[in-house]
Amino acid sequence: MPFRTYMDWALHDPEHGAYGRGRLCIGPRGDFATAPSLGPDFAALLAAQLADWLLQLDPAQPGQRPLAIVEAGPGEGSLAADLAAALAAGWPELAARTELVLVEPNGGMAARQRQRLDGCPLPCRWASFAELAEAPLRGVLLAHEVIDALAVERIVWDGALWRQQQVVLHGGAGGAEPSLRLEPGEPLEPATGEALQALGLRPPSPQRPAGWCTELHPGLAPWLGQAAAALCAGALLVIDYALEAWRYYAPQRANGTLLAYRAQQACADPLIAPGEADLTAHLCIDSLEWAAAATGWQGLGGCRQGEALLALGLAQRLHGLQGEPGGLAQLLPRREALLRLVDPHALGDFRWLAYSRGPQPLGTPRFLQEPPGPNG
Numbered sequence: 287m288p289f290r291t292y293m294d295w296a297l298h299d300p301e302h303g304a305y306g307r308g309r310l311c312i313g314p315r316g317d318f319a320t321a322p323s324l325g326p327d328f329a330a331l332l333a334a335q336l337a338d339w340l341l342q343l344d345p346a347q348p349g350q351r352p353l354a355i356v357e358a359g360p361g362e363g364s365l366a367a368d369l370a371a372a373l374a375a376g377w378p379e380l381a382a383r384t385e386l387v388l389v390e391p392n393g394g395m396a397a398r399q400r401q402r403l404d405g406c407p408l409p410c411r412w413a414s415f416a417e418l419a420e421a422p423l424r425g426v427l428l429a430h431e432v433i434d435a436l437a438v439e440r441i442v443w444d445g446a447l448w449r450q451q452q453v454v455l456h457g458g459a460g461g462a463e464p465s466l467r468l469e470p471g472e473p474l475e476p477a478t479g480e481a482l483q484a485l486g487l488r489p490p491s492p493q494r495p496a497g498w499c500t501e502l503h504p505g506l507a508p509w510l511g512q513a514a515a516a517l518c519a520g521a522l523l524v525i526d527y528a529l530e531a532w533r534y535y536a537p538q539r540a541n542g543t544l545l546a547y548r549a550q551q552a553c554a555d556p557l558i559a560p561g562e563a564d565l566t567a568h569l570c571i572d573s574l575e576w577a578a579a580a581t582g583w584q585g586l587g588g589c590r591q592g593e594a595l596l597a598l599g600l601a602q603r604l605h606g607l608q609g610e611p612g613g614l615a616q617l618l619p620r621r622e623a624l625l626r627l628v629d630p631h632a633l634g635d636f637r638w639l640a641y642s643r644g645p646q647p648l649g650t651p652r653f654l655q656e657p658p659g660p661n662g
């Protein structure tokens with residue numbers, strides 16, 4: 287089967303998929319940690335950006351439908367829960383006019399999110415993009431480490447042609463243990479040639495030997511198109527590992543960016559534990575920009591997570607920890623988590639990429655402006 291089908295099944299099959307059956311656990315003690323799983327400070331900083339956007343969209347007229355914070359791929363539900371708490375604490379009037387909507391196709395994960403969001407201070411519901419498109423929302427759509435879970439196409443240069451990589455089942459006859467292997471499959475459709483050209487993969491460079499392998503992201507435009515149909519006005523914030531095309535497809539990156547994660551271990555072999563491990567590929571920023579423009583999103587700009595969180599007040603928050611109640615046992619892990627969020631060799635290298643749609647243009651995102659001064 288094409289690699290893309292394998293990745294989709296390994297992650298999303300309702301009975302055997304790592305997310306589909308809700309097997310993966312997110313957090314420092316789970317299979318892998320994400321920024322919101324390190325504690326509530328990430329959401330508290332991000333809440334200022336969301337509140338800013340919601341206030342720009344809020345005419346506060348009587349009888350107006352509520353605003354929405356939509357989170358796609360909420361994982362354990364930590365980010366949604368902590369954002370709702372931060373909004374209710376810092377912007378109570380705005381929170382009273384805002385609902386939380388979770389878009390989660392995997393039943394096993396949705397069950398865990400319902401538990402985590404029990405007692406959430408905002409009204410809370412689960413819906414698919416198709417359901418939301420029936421009555422599109424005004425608000426903010428968050429995509430934190432979710433687009434990297436869309437199945438990618440892997441392609442291999444065989445020295446003469448680009449081929450789609452496939453996953454092949456070998457053995458199994460005569461008592462032999464069956465095994466999966468990655469093999470070059472059919473040549474790519476000629477129509478894909480234009481996309482390869484835009485990514486710098488055509489004409490083939492002599493620096494890429496036979497066997498050089500990378501990923502394409504055919505799921506991006508359909509996903510962004512569905513997201514656009516669900517939101518009549520508002521902002522989309524994508525937060526993920528991402529690289530510009532020239533870095534993504536650089537000749538020295540000979541095996542793409544795909545990794546399997548399980549029990550805090552990363553492995554470059556995507557066949558290691560189908561249905562047990564997370565599979566994730568970086569986003570290509572140029573492909574994302576192209577797919578966003580093609581589906582009606584206007585770019586608002588982007589930067590690295592470290593810069594975004596500093597602009598939203600991370601340094602002040604770090605400094606303010608000194609005056610907070612609680613012993614060292616509580617404060618030190620929070621301090622460490624805040625530093626991990628901006629560390630350029632860790633989560634600080636994530637990209638924040640913002641888009642908008644609707645009749646009313648949104649201003650420059652707060653996370654791209656100057657950080658607050660010493661008095662906040």
Ligand SMILES: C[S@@+](CC[C@H](N)C(=O)[O-])C[C@H]1O[C@@H](n2cnc3c(N)ncnc32)[C@H](O)[C@@H]1O
Binds near residue numbers: 431
């Ligand atoms: C890596 S987790 C991210 C969790 C969370 N956002 C966080 O950062 O902690 C990916 C999440 O996206 C969900 N997911 C996978 N494909 C999706 C899709 N097409 N649309 C929405 N959610 C999806 C998974 O089930 C899982 O909940």
